Amino acid sequence: MDQLPLDQVRTLLAVIDAGTFDAAAEALHVTPSAVSQRVKTLERRTGRVLLTRTKPVRPTESGEVVVRYARRLAALERDALTELGITGGPDPARLPVAVNADSLATWFLPALTRVPRDPPVCFELHREDEAHTAALLRDGQVMAAVTSSAEPVAGCTVRPLGLARYLPLASPPFAARHLSGGPLEELLPDAPVIVFDRRDELQDRFVRALVPGAPGASPVRHLVPTSEGFRDAVTAGLGWGLV
Known part of the structure; x- marks a missing residue:
């Protein structure tokens, strides 16, 4: 085998992006059987x-x-x-990127405005936890990722972007109700906590660092899956969290 046929490689990519053989066939303007045959031929090759x-x-x-x-x-x-100086065709370039929610809510969108868009570029953002965005890069769903991992995915490079500083916050009424009357190290592990989703381990890591041997943050945890909602939940006193 000296090369991978371009039509078969592009067809495989179309199937992954579309999710089904039928949808890929529609995007490529061919029949589903043609798509299936190209993929099978590439697999045999x-x-x-x-x-x-x-x-x-x-x-x-x-x-x-x-x-x-x-x-x-x-x-x-x-x-x-x-x-x-040749147009790339009627479809603009598509740039899928994996990014975590806090970056998306703060610095990431202004950074995208600096990307040249001649020819036009369509950004396709995949929101994922920063500890898991590299997995989307690894399986080919995206071309780039904002990640907390310093280890490059095979065939990719890593470039430091900066640091995101998180502070543990709670509203004054919440602190008076749950975090007063004793050492913080004793009270915090049992205090209700806000987490972004079931993959969010930021608050657990903070508690383990503060209290060696602790299993993590409280089992009383509220899942709030947006950066703005997370901040508002802390402000409202539903729990404490790293903002």
Whole structure:
């Protein structure tokens, strides 16, 4: 095998992005059977299963490698066409990026305005916890990720962006009710807490650092899955949290 046929690679990427063979066929203006045949031919050529036939479809570990290759190939093609002064076609460039909610609510959107948009670029943002955004990059769903991991995904590079400072906050009435009358180290692990979602371990790590041996924050936890809502829940006195 000396190369991966471009039409088959692009078809695989279309299936991953669309989620189903039928949707990919519609996007590529071919029949679903043609899409299926291209993917099967690519799998025979590589000698590996590249997709799990679920809804939506998911790339296998080998499929992730091909999807990353396909995204880079598409980006290189757009760059070459731009440098040559040739339009990339009717569809604008698509840039999928994984980003955590707090970055999205603060610095990330202003940063996007600095990205050149000639030719036009469509940003497709995938919101995920900063400890898990790299997984979206690894499986080929995005081309870049804001992540807390310093370890680069295979074929990618890591660039430091800066530091996000979090402060443990509680409203005065909440602090008077739950965090007074004893040492903070004793009271905080039992005080109601605000968490972003079930993957949010920020408050648990803070409690473990403050109280060695503690299992984490209180089991009385309110899930508030937006940065603004999280802040408002702390202000309202539902619980304490790192803001």
